[in-house]
Amino acid sequence: MSSLKPITFYGHLGATPNPPKVLILLKLLGLPYTHVEKALTDDPTVEDGIKHQNFTSINPNGRIPAITDPNQNDINVWESAAILQYLTEVYDTEHKFSGKDLEERTLINEWIAFQISGQAPMQGQYFWFSFDKLHKAKYGEQAPEHVTVRFKNEVRRIYGVLNTQLEKQSAKGSDWIVADRLTIADVAWIAWSRVVSAVGLDLDELPAFKAWLAKMDELPAVKETYAELNPPATA
Incomplete structure (x- = not known):
């Protein structure tokens, strides 16, 4: 793939949870890319x-x-799940990280859909209502307790579903969410999973998930991604 032009990746340094998914996959596929950092501001006059x-x-x-x-007529792709699916459709011709057949593709798509409809929004809402720098900073008061409890319980339920799936996979001899190998389903789930401790869940109650998370964190592409997105502070 040395003849490929670098893909422009629009992201942001730091703890934003969705860009790492794309960067991890770019690294797994060995694709050249240029990282353009965007400013996270709602001000439409800020040029970057x-x-x-x-x-x-x-x-x-x-x-x-x-x-x-x-390399594809300057096509723009947005939304992390769509980007994962696009990159594998175009560049993962050997299906190393994507489905080899209809059944695998369907299973992968199901778990990606669950990630973007369940894990990300529920965990994101919990963070918004719980963290002082978010809801309290904007409105000057804590969110009602029943709101944070509602989202925490939903996050706990969602990770319970994932833990059960990983237990089923383990019984088949697989360490991964779908199939017998790392796929974009795993890539989709890793970023939000790495910060789930902020929700206050006891990961010892989710042993299959805890083992999967540890395995994902040891992948070179994951280590390199978070090192790139969280560079050491300069004096």
């Missing part, structure tokens, strides 16, 4: 911000991540 027309022309939703692929 996510709400400026320079970026909303790429992603009309004004969110990261997004990519522009010069």
